[in-house]
Amino acid sequence: MKKIAISVGDLNGIGIQLALENHNKIKKIVEPIYCIDKEILNRVSKLLDIDIPKDFNCISKNILPLFDIKPSQVDRDSGLYSFNSFKMAVDLAKKKRVDGIVTLPIHKKAWELADIDYKGHTDALRDFFDMDAIMMLGVPQMFVALYTEHIPLRDVASKIKENRLKVFFINFYKSVKPKSTIAVLGLNPHAGDNGVLGDEEKIIQQAINSATKELIDNYKINLSFPIFSSPLVPDIAFTPNIRKKYQYFIAMYHDQGLAPLKALYFEEGINVSLNLPIVRTSVDHGTAFDIAYKGVTLNSLSYINAVKYHTI
Amino acid sequence: MKKIAISVGDLNGIGIQLALENHNKIKKIVEPIYCIDKEILNRVSKLLDIDIPKDFNCISKNILPLFDIKPSQVDRDSGLYSFNSFKMAVDLAKKKRVDGIVTLPIHKKAWELADIDYKGHTDALRDFFDMDAIMMLGVPQMFVALYTEHIPLRDVASKIKENRLKVFFINFYKSVKPKSTIAVLGLNPHAGDNGVLGDEEKIIQQAINSATKELIDNYKINLSFPIFSSPLVPDIAFTPNIRKKYQYFIAMYHDQGLAPLKALYFEEGINVSLNLPIVRTSVDHGTAFDIAYKGVTLNSLSYINAVKYHTI
Numbered sequence: 128m129k130k131i132a133i134s135v136g137d138l139n140g141i142g143i144q145l146a147l148e149n150h151n152k153i154k155k156i157v158e159p160i161y162c163i164d165k166e167i168l169n170r171v172s173k174l175l176d177i178d179i180p181k182d183f184n185c186i187s188k189n190i191l192p193l194f195d196i197k198p199s200q201v202d203r204d205s206g207l208y209s210f211n212s213f214k215m216a217v218d219l220a221k222k223k224r225v226d227g228i229v230t231l232p233i234h235k236k237a238w239e240l241a242d243i244d245y246k247g248h249t250d251a252l253r254d255f256f257d258m259d260a261i262m263m264l265g266v267p268q269m270f271v272a273l274y275t276e277h278i279p280l281r282d283v284a285s286k287i288k289e290n291r292l293k294v295f296f297i298n299f300y301k302s303v304k305p306k307s308t309i310a311v312l313g314l315n316p317h318a319g320d321n322g323v324l325g326d327e328e329k330i331i332q333q334a335i336n337s338a339t340k341e342l343i344d345n346y347k348i349n350l351s352f353p354i355f356s357s358p359l360v361p362d363i364a365f366t367p368n369i370r371k372k373y374q375y376f377i378a379m380y381h382d383q384g385l386a387p388l389k390a391l392y393f394e395e396g397i398n399v400s401l402n403l404p405i406v407r408t409s410v411d412h413g414t415a416f417d418i419a420y421k422g423v424t425l426n427s428l429s430y431i432n433a434v435k436y437h438t439i
Numbered sequence: 440m441k442k443i444a445i446s447v448g449d450l451n452g453i454g455i456q457l458a459l460e461n462h463n464k465i466k467k468i469v470e471p472i473y474c475i476d477k478e479i480l481n482r483v484s485k486l487l488d489i490d491i492p493k494d495f496n497c498i499s500k501n502i503l504p505l506f507d508i509k510p511s512q513v514d515r516d517s518g519l520y521s522f523n524s525f526k527m528a529v530d531l532a533k534k535k536r537v538d539g540i541v542t543l544p545i546h547k548k549a550w551e552l553a554d555i556d557y558k559g560h561t562d563a564l565r566d567f568f569d570m571d572a573i574m575m576l577g578v579p580q581m582f583v584a585l586y587t588e589h590i591p592l593r594d595v596a597s598k599i600k601e602n603r604l605k606v607f608f609i610n611f612y613k614s615v616k617p618k619s620t621i622a623v624l625g626l627n628p629h630a631g632d633n634g635v636l637g638d639e640e641k642i643i644q645q646a647i648n649s650a651t652k653e654l655i656d657n658y659k660i661n662l663s664f665p666i667f668s669s670p671l672v673p674d675i676a677f678t679p680n681i682r683k684k685y686q687y688f689i690a691m692y693h694d695q696g697l698a699p700l701k702a703l704y705f706e707e708g709i710n711v712s713l714n715l716p717i718v719r720t721s722v723d724h725g726t727a728f729d730i731a732y733k734g735v736t737l738n739s740l741s742y743i744n745a746v747k748y749h750t751i
Binding site: 284380385 | 595626636674677679692699701
């Protein structure tokens with residue numbers, strides 16, 4: 128059974144409730160190691176009125192500094208603790224003491240208050256490893272990787288460059304090694320309609336060809352199916368019949384992939400950081416301060432899926 | 440009961456089978472007038488082995504020229520006939536002899552072979568009426584109007600102009616007169632995240648404000664709810680909770696609106712031409728030559744929805 132480090136996120140939010148409530152479920156999937164001090168966990172347990180399961184394995188080393196939980200508040204101390212918990216999980220993975228990490232949600236503003244220079248987990252991972260992490264979101268039956276992420280729409284088309292695409296395609300393939308063809312989306316309406324509505328699809332196709340050649344020649348990949356599809360028509364790429372054919376999609380830009388994904392699977396999605404020495408998954412929701420420490424029953428689909436990904 | 444003219448589309452395709460098979464259903468919703476000659480309908484009926492319902496009201500005037508049905512073939516004569524059937528339906532609407540029209544699918548290549556200069560129905564309607572038709576697709580619970588349509592993605596951002604948007608918003612409101620707020624989408628990921636990921640949302644917001652002011656001042660619109668939303672974050676605009684709040688969405692570009700729509704409702708969608716003197720609806724699928732005249736049971740959801748729209 129795989130060992131997975133779980134960083135507990137912002138303790139003023141809902142993450143730790145998810146961890147406590149779902150421990151008995153996830154211990155059947157992986158061997159979890161929670162990056163939290165026993166002492167602060169006791170404080171959380173009292174506030175939530177949820178007992179700590181006996182086999183809830185916390186990392187022994189103090190993460191520190193301890194602080195007072197302030198339910199639903201954006202707080203400097205809680206921000207710092209969540210960052211230290213995350214760093215601990217990453218360290219365990221770096222030292223191969225775990226096989227991967229799951230991160231519970233942090234609060235960006237709390238990180239800012241704690242003078243942490245990163246915008247979020249993915250940003251921090253890029254810096255820790257000095258590598259171009261690939262961001263992928265999805266559910267077990269449909270994952271969407273983003274070729275461009277948080278940039279204005281007007282800048283997307285100029286990023287469609289053959290070499291950069293080729294490197295992305297190769298890195299993505301090597302990160303997931305899927306058992307079926309990877310769906311690559313076109314950029315334009317109707318995938319350009321033979322150049323009438325834009326011609327970036329030609330560049331995308333060239334990058335597909337050269338990535339395929341390189342994977343075969345240099346990496347000795349030998350598959351019974353094409354590694355990549357031709358650029359798909361974006362507005363029908365996520366219809367039921369096409370989804371049956373593909374598990375992994377590469378979107379050219381943020382909303383092209385995420386709007387259909389979230390329309391279909393909002394509550395269940397996870398966030399995966401690929402192309403790093405470690406695999407990190409995360410729930411695809413925030414700290415939900417509005418419902419934290421209020422005795423609300425939480426939807427755990429995203430958390431369970433984030434854990435399950437490590438066993439795919 | 441409303442009278443609706445139905446143009447029969449490319450007779451080598453599936454449209455006329457849909458019309459014959461669903462006549463008994465749709466005559467309970469509207470009074471259909473089919474733009475087809477009796478003689479050619481007889482030929483179709485024999486080939487399909489479907490009887491012509493007794494009250495299947497065909498327009499008496501010859502549409503002409505008659506031709507031989509060639510199932511599943513792209514054909515000049517069939518292209519010309521489908522165009523003439525469409526023109527007949529438009530004429531009936533222009534003369535107020537019907538309240539609206541439903542068009543069955545034509546084949547663009549067949550129109551090209553018949554020297555018809557239009558790319559499709561919407562293109563022809565813009566020319567017939569010399570007006571800027573608004574293209575809207577959807578299902579009864581969710582319609583998406585497109586601010587920009589068939590243009591390359593790289594050209595979208597430069598079309599975000601306050602005055603053009605304002606005119607579009609006003610025309611759209613006047614065309615549908617919805618009973619709840621119209622959802623307007625932002626352009627950029629996270630709707631620009633306060634300008635960090637693009638600033639077109641400011642222009643969209645200004646256009647929303649000026650369109651609202653003009654509708655109130657000049658058109659005396661007085662509603663108990665805001666006419667338009669603020670620019671929504673595109674990738675969560677189509678999640679279940681947001682969809683509960685809105686029936687009509689305005690997307691800034693083709694795939695922003697249509698990818699989520701088709702992911703959710705591929706088989707049921709219809710195409711509506713708005714901002715014209717007549718209302719035209721259409722199925723949102725093609726001639727399906729691969730299954731035409733083969734005794735296949737057809738999915739009629741889109742056709743039924745196209746008819747129903749006229750009674751909303």
